[in-house]
Amino acid sequence: MSFPWAEHYRPHHPMMRWLDEKLPLPRLVYNAVGAGYPVPRNLNYFWNFGVLAGASLAIQIVTGIILAMHYAANGLVAFDSVEHIMRDVNSGWLIRYAHMNGASFFFIVVYIHIFRGLYYGSYKAPREMVWLLGVVIFLLMMATAFMGYVLPWGQMSFWGAQVITGFFSAIPLVGEPVRQWLLGGYAPDNDALNRFFSLHYLLPFVIAAVIMLHIWALHIPGSNNPTGVAVQGPADTVPFHPYYTAKDGFGLGVFLVLFSIMLFFAPNYLGHPDNYIPANPLATPAHIVPEWYFWPFYAILRAFTFDFLFVPAKLWGVVAMFSAIALLFFLPWIDRSPVRSANYRPAYRIAFWMLVADVAILAWIGKSPAEEPYVRIGQFAAAYYFAHFLIIVPLIARFETPKPLPNSITESVLHGEAAEAAPLGLAAE
Incomplete structure (x- = not known):
């Protein structure tokens, strides 16, 4: 456990105490999803x-x-x-x-x-x-x-x-x-x-x-x-x-x-x-057409309609589809901003909702026939998807001015002045 103030589990019932000594399942449940x-x-x-x-x-x-x-x-x-x-x-x-x-x-x-x-x-x-x-x-x-x-x-x-x-x-x-x-x-x-x-x-x-x-x-x-602020003590939990x-x-x-x-x-x-x-x-x-949950990736797969650099369009589509998911693996290192929550990142928040809209458009294109204007719209939407992760997010992380973060979770919950009046070590309500 990363929380040093977590209470150590001590079973009260003799049967549970015996089980915890022989096979610590009660302790595992207590520490995983319990108090x-x-x-x-x-x-x-x-x-x-x-x-x-x-x-x-x-x-x-x-x-x-x-x-x-x-x-x-x-x-x-x-x-x-x-x-x-x-x-x-x-x-x-x-x-x-x-x-x-x-x-x-x-x-x-x-x-x-x-x-x-x-x-x-x-x-x-x-x-x-x-x-x-x-x-x-x-x-x-x-x-x-x-x-x-x-x-x-x-x-x-x-x-x-x-x-x-x-x-x-x-x-x-x-x-x-x-x-x-x-x-x-x-x-x-x-x-x-x-x-x-x-x-x-x-x-x-x-x-x-x-x-x-x-x-x-x-x-x-x-x-x-x-x-996105780190936990600082028992009052935050x-x-x-x-x-x-x-x-x-x-x-x-x-x-x-x-x-x-x-x-x-x-x-x-x-x-x-x-x-x-x-x-x-x-x-x-x-x-x-595949099931609806594959539509955005199917649209990316179909976005390539011509050969490029002597590589067939079909292969470009396969590479793009797998790359769309692979980008998620590298996201922790693509986004270098020290601020986590979009609540305090105004530019990133706009980009996030544009990404949501873009994925919705890709889903619509994925279920539509492979004909105009759907093909052209899908190409623009697929290009924006990759631009979001490879261009927009890194640029925002570099140049964005975030809003001031609260000093603690307790301060954000109690809205500043009330947090100052709250005694240290206050048990969460």
Whole structure:
């Protein structure tokens, strides 16, 4: 623990004391999510989304295990096995819709979590490792979601696998062998379906393991906060339990209400109707489009329409798509500003909201046909995305004049004059 004033855990019940001596699980829970973990007292509801991401993963793992009991990873019967789950398995429709929409809600929560980190500077020292592990989780989520989308073996699933894996062939020398290794052949078929099913089942547990590392890395420096000011003493913190367990519980309740509304009243709203048509390798859909959470990166992939410097446009698109995510890895060193929170960085705050608008435009372009004016708009939006991280953020960090920071978290919470009247060592209210 990085907080020296955290109270040492001493179990009172003899049974708990015996367990803590033999296997210190009570002490681990107490120090990780209990009263032994002091947290900045000014966290807002945007800090709920880490817990919501964990809840989303739990929903995906539980529903996925049940679905795996009835799914058949065979190109001849995969589509029919999904229909069997929907029609014949007790509450199968509920489990399948919960898993399908749970993936979308997982990405919604994680995207908000990422943009919260961008706004409040949670990627800055001393939390670089927390941020890097978060980006790894995001990459694992994308791989898991793509493989899961292929499993129903509908028209959009099949052709999505054909198109996305086809982009690997643009990589010189190793691209085509890598594509054949991923698919187990030259085109999506039974081998690809078996591989995707196996990896789709395995990767959520890998994600859970990386999340544990993510939480562990977070507990070393402690949580960031909306001011970006470092914790200076007990007056700046409150115990995680009961203050933030109650706050997270309320946020989880709201999340489950919204999830239930989607699940029971609009379960197919975020899906594609072509995926309710069995896969047909001889009939190409009029407009191949991935799931909505891939749209911004799909737009970047399609932004290159001509060869440049003797490099094919297809390869430029693949490099740009992966670079769009790789930039997030280097963000802690790209942004050199000593101020974390955008609340005190007026120029960066404007750039942040322009980035949010740009990503929204890229998402719109990603779901639109590959024709004008969408292609040209997508090219400008993709160029701005890279300019934000490679040009705008470094320039702002160099020339921006931040607003004055509060002297402490307590001062920002109590608004200055009240903080001066507060006695030192005041317990957080």
